[in-house]
Amino acid sequence: MKISPAIKIAAIGGIAAIALTSCAANESGGTSPSESASKSNLSGELNGAGASSQDSAQQAWIAAFQKANDKVTINYEPSGSGAGRETFQQGASAFAGSDRAFKVDEIKAGPFKGCATGTGIVEVPAYISPIAIIFNVEGVDSLKLDASTVAKIFSGKITKWNDQAIASQNPDAKLPDTNITAVHRSDKSGTTGNFTDYLAAAGGADWAAGSVEEWPKELGGEGASGTSGVVQAVTKGVGTIGYADASKAGKLGTVEIKVGDKYVKYSPEAASAIAEHSELETGRTANDLAVKIDRTSDKEGVYPIVLISYLIGCEQYADAKNAELVKSYFGYVTGEEGQKAAAEASGSAPLPATLAAKVKTAVDAIK
Known part of the structure; x- marks a missing residue:
């Protein structure tokens, strides 16, 4: 059976009637996909x-x-x-x-x-799911960054790709003297909330905007709507960097995040590990x-931007x-x-x- 088209919500303030009918006699009603x-x-x-x-x-x-x-x-x-x-x-x-x-x-x-x-x-x-920091810099597929550097990039304090804060953590990367364009979600977003929650917890004094779902206008950067919008803006731009659900990272460059003394690449296993070590x-x-995600965990193998x-x-x-x-x-x-x-x-x-x-x-x- 085909998936029906997504519903169109006309007005948040309005109340749409949702018609549901059922003739189930059992408690849960449905069957799992493994059943007929x-x-x-x-x-x-x-x-x-x-x-x-x-x-x-x-x-x-x-x-x-x-x-x-x-x-x-x-x-x-x-x-x-x-x-x-x-x-x-x-x-x-x-x-x-x-x-x-x-x-x-x-x-x-x-x-x-x-x-x-x-x-x-x-x-x-x-x-x-991990949130990937994605970027588009010619000749560079992967970077290693600590929380302070990520915070400075997205708050506009670091403006060039060959800045010493980036270069010192990536001595083998050929970083160009290109302006950084930081792309953020323009809509109210839980992805933004999780990303800024990490920056607020781990970025220290280099991130003063707090944990927010709506990107602070004073920080500037380029806004894009939805996960797909951010990925598209980073893909089509030059010297761009953004954040998105890792499932949408595609062939873009991605960042390994410093956790303790090591850099950790995003993965399902690392995302599950941080969830396992966090409390309700x-x-x-x-x-x-x-x-309550432990964004500052230094346990081995955890990825904190999740x-x-x-x-x-x-x-x-x-x-x-x-x-x-x-x-x-x-x-x-x-x-x-x-x-x-x-x-x-x-x-x-x-x-x-x-x-x-x-x-x-x-x-x-x-x-």
């Missing part, structure tokens, strides 16, 4: 929106889930994490994808119009699994029919088969076993 589609009793349409970093994984998840549940249609609009959270909060989508969890004060402020009154939200890690945030409900992208839904939906599709889809995505499908489609890292167990408990609580 003829066994599935699940039916209906499920609309989601959010993180563009998840796009490749979402396409793989949707294709497999719809094949196993052939009466289900899933639409996902990769409108960006900020837009996805707003769309979900307004009740215009049944779930959101986001490269950060809602902040505690945002949850308290509410409301979440698709959720039953007085109930909370479920936020579960679903997609773990405190002050949240049992089914709100926000991970996004942990979430699926966000209601603990209890105002329309009970909505819960069945969300619960079944979330269960597939965060299960072994879904994580394998995402890895094959995008090079993402699987959920560490301990975290995966907590995720299953949270998804099972949806009703």
